[in-house]
Structure formats: C-alpha cells, structure tokens
Amino acid sequence: MSRLSPEDLHARLIVFIGATLAIVFGMSVFGMLYALIFVTQPISTQAPNDRAFIDLLTTLTVFLTGSLGGVLASNGLKSKPRKEEIPPSVS
Secondary structure, rough: OOOOOOOHHHHHHHHHHHHHHHHHHHHHHHHHOOOOOOOOOOOOOOHHHHHHHHHHHHHHHHHHHHHHHHHHOOOOOOOOOOOOOOOOOOO
C-alpha cells in the first residue's frame, strides 16, 4: 500500500471536517425547527427554558455556518505543487 501524499491527506481532512460540520448543522437546524413548530408554548409568552434552548441553537447554528463556509472556502487554497526534479541528461 502506498503512502498518501500531503495533498491527498489534506483533501480527506477537508471532506471529513466538511461532512461532520454539515451533519451537525443539519441536526441543529432540525432541532430549532422542531422546537419552534412542534413544542407547545404558552399562549401569551414563550417558556423561558424554550427561549434559552432556541438561543443556544441559534448561536450554535451561526457559528457552524461560519465554520462550514470557512472550511469550504479554504479548499481553494491549495499548496503549490513541487517541481519534479529532472535528472541531468547524459550526452
């Protein structure tokens, strides 16, 4: 089995981090939507515990949005390929 190049390792790392952040982001959005749609609230005001939970999910979602955007944007910043050494020609 051949060793992976640093570029291959970097690409796998980007994919893993992006997939993990996207899954957590999706679960957070689902949790926020569930809390807003299906949790019964008092008629006049929102329950304090629910408000704190929604605030926490909102902060987490904003952070994950920035992190996911940063990871995906940094994918364009690739290291320069090394020049292959050309052996001197024998004449």
